[in-house]
Amino acid sequence: MTAVEPAPAVKPSCHAGADGPAAEAGAPVVALVGAPNSGKSTLFNALTGGRRTVGNWPGTTVEVGRAGWKAAGNAVELLDLPGAYSLDAQSPDEQLTRDLLLEGPVEDRPEVTVVVADASHLTRSLYLVAQLREAAQRVVVVLTMLDVAKRRGITVDAEVLAKRLGVPVVALDPRRRGGSGEIGSVVAAELASCCLPRPRKIKISAEEADDELAVADERFAWIDAAVERAATIETDVRATVTDRVDRWVTAPIVGPLIFLAVMWLVFELTTTVAAPIQDGLGSLFSGPVTDGANRVFDHIGLADSWVQLFVVNGLIAGVGMLLTFVPLMIIMFVLLALLEDSGYMARAAVVTDRAMRAIGLPGKAFLPLVVGFGCNVPAISATRILPGARQRIMTVLLVPFTSCSARLTVYVMIAATFFPAHAGTVVFGMYVTSIVIVILVGLAMKSTLWRTFGDESLMLDLPAYQRPTLRLTASVTWMRVRGFLRTAGGIIVVTVTVVWLLQAIPISGGASFGHVDPDDSLFAGVARVITPVFAPLGFGDWHTVGALIVGFVAKEAVISSWAQTYAAGDPTAGQSPAQLHDHISAAFAISSGGAVTAAVLAFLVFLLAYTPCVATVAAQIREIGRKWTAFGVVMQLTVAWTLALAVFQIGRLL
Incomplete structure (x- = not known):
């Protein structure tokens, strides 16, 4: 038998995790x-x-x-x-x-x-x-x-x-x-x-x-x-539907084109259908919910108190804005669940096998990478299906470049703000860019770190196509939406609280706690320290840089940070999506010196390539250790900054 390189993180325990109701003690x-x-x-x-x-x-x-x-x-x-x-x-x-x-x-x-x-x-x-x-x-x-x-x-x-x-x-x-x-x-x-x-x-x-x-x-x-x-x-069975369809969807040229067309349609449907629902939810939070909260605080005698400002400009503005993306996530997850349950997503591994082997990975490495487009954390765990330790390390380092669903919320907001007529195409372009970055970084690592990787062909049993079931589609969709809501209800609430506290502490201007202008807050001061690093990229504005810093915790927090920062600075304007779009547009217009489109694209590329979240970092530490994880974080930041610089500097000249 071929020797197997062990993965220290995998321990033979029957108690790796509970995925349903707990078993009774002593049960067989x-x-x-x-x-x-x-x-x-x-x-x-x-x-x-x-x-x-x-x-x-x-x-x-x-x-x-x-x-x-x-x-x-x-x-x-x-x-x-x-x-x-x-x-x-x-x-x-x-x-x-x-x-x-x-x-x-x-x-x-x-x-x-x-x-x-x-x-x-x-x-x-x-x-x-x-x-x-x-x-x-x-x-x-x-x-x-x-x-x-x-x-x-x-x-x-x-x-x-x-x-x-x-x-x-x-x-x-x-x-x-x-x-x-x-x-x-x-x-x-x-x-x-x-x-x-x-x-x-x-x-x-x-x-x-x-x-x-x-x-x-x-x-x-x-x-x-x-x-x-x-x-x-039976020996005289005609070719099945699966066989006939696979002649096209797994073909060397037609197959990748079909895959790209399918994914473009997914993003186009997602952004088109979700936009009016998202606007309605945004108006709900900025209107009745905010007004109701203000009336409650007026009634109990806490009007204009720091408690009211925290609830309205912190929780409602930050978490509320994030919750407006729930319809978008539902539509996206339903469409992807249909593709998965039908058996089509397995064909994606076949059409990308050549690209995987080009960077020294087996086609099987596509499986954890495609999981990464949902969430990077389980994708990192999924690298355990790979046979070699070096293949697992390399794939774990590449997974953060796959564009997880948390980034999708920011893509949609930016695309709707600056490219409203082509939002779906812009979002689709970000996922294509993600694939290109994975391939280019993989080639670079193969040429420098692991030059002895072999060329392994993909061996994969393709499931038969089947009619998706409502129960299974609904179950998968709910699991993913629940994960999104759990993030919004957990780490995002904590992040919003920390950001609000930093914005409530004055460092200039002589204002009192909770009533400070955002420009004079500790949060703005911290963001301004590293703002010059992003000036060559076209988005050297402290609001934007502060959102990216918060995004290191969770990418969804980029939106909540923007929402509560601009709400604190302009409380009379409310926190509707349209008003937030106006603030973001103005910030990019100033920071880019007029080259807005180039700066926006540079920002999207940076958002795509830099470290996804602290949960991903923790998963990498568990699987490949601290040294490789630290190397990965440095590599992600370097790639993100370099690519964003190239996009902006070239884009402003065109």
Whole structure:
């Protein structure tokens, strides 16, 4: 077996995180395991009511999920293990699965292992079953993707397969909750037999036990014998819809063009549909909500107090402005969930494989990178699917250059302010720029740090196209919107409070606490210290620089910082999106010396390339250590400043 470079951050623990209702103390442990994209995490969510991340492409599960589950009335702790094709680990996440199932003491292993098998790729899916049967594990096989198998002319008899494998087999459709109850009864029956001797092992010939190829051949012979009896395969099946569509969407030239067109349409729909809703919410916060809060403070005798200023100019202005972007996020997440659930996003890995290999990364590295366009933090964890330590380090360093959804809110505000007729195209351009930066920085690192990287081709099982389900789309969308709201309700509130305190402390002008002009505040003073660094980039205004500083905490805070800064300076103007746009436009007009478009584009590029947030930095420290993380932060700031300088200085000449 090929040696696997360990990832220190991955520890074989059954308690990596809770993704649903907590399990009862002392409850028996049941593990879900299966190949990537076999429906394992979807089944986990269906059984436990949890909110485990799911997606119709491989690599979405990179940590152990756990939750309580009632299996036919029996309290069980259910584990969702990282996807693995076999227990011959080739990456840290596969090693974690092996450690939990085979390497630990027998008494610490799961009482029952549920193998989720893709019926459309049955032979490959049952390899795990063969290995677990050799270890005398109690195994239950769950057949998924039966509808896909049927379209391909494959019919599986679950009863016959159970007899041939010597383990219970349940056929179900976790996407539509079909058969979920039966699996609970089967698992409960297996748990009831735990006091009995474990199942008889499958024996491998002793003289071949040290020959890996011979052992694999013997396993596949056992699997083929079972599948031959249990599965019926039609030989005259016409090409499926998936096959016909993939001829175009995975083609070397047409495929990338289709991908770009699809993503442009997503951003165009997002900005067009969300704009009027966002304006309405902005008017709600700047009008009735602000007026109501002022009346309450007048009534209780705290008019013009620092408490009123904090609530109105701090919380309502900052957090309220951020909440106006919730409709935009919902629309974006729904569209992306539809693309993911349909199976299209997996094709993106194929069309970008050539670019990945050009920078020394396997096509599989695209999987964590595409996760990064949602959020950089889970994307960094997703690098555990990569086999080599150097590949993981390089990908972790590249992930922050993928444009996360937090940046999207700022893109939309800037695009709506300066390019209202082409907002969707500008936002789309930022995501294309993100991809270009990832490739260029990757090439630079390959040419300097890791010149010995090999050229590895992508090996990926593409899922069949399927009709997205309302339940799964809604579930995925809600998980992501909830994460956005949790950020707004947590770290953004703290950030808004800190910014307001800094703006409330006077350093000149002789004003009292809370009644200081923003230009005379401590916040302005701190921002002005580093403003000269950004003057060559065209946005050397302290309001803008201060927002970028706050954005290091979370990119959404850029908007909240702008909103509360301008609200404090012009309380009579309110905090509607239109008024905020006017303030930002005026600031860029002055700082750029009239080259507004060049300065705005430079600002967007800097926002894209500099360190995403403190949560991303913490995730990088966990995965690759402090030294590489520090190197990454310096690299991000250097790339961001250099590119922004080039954009502004060249743009102002055109």
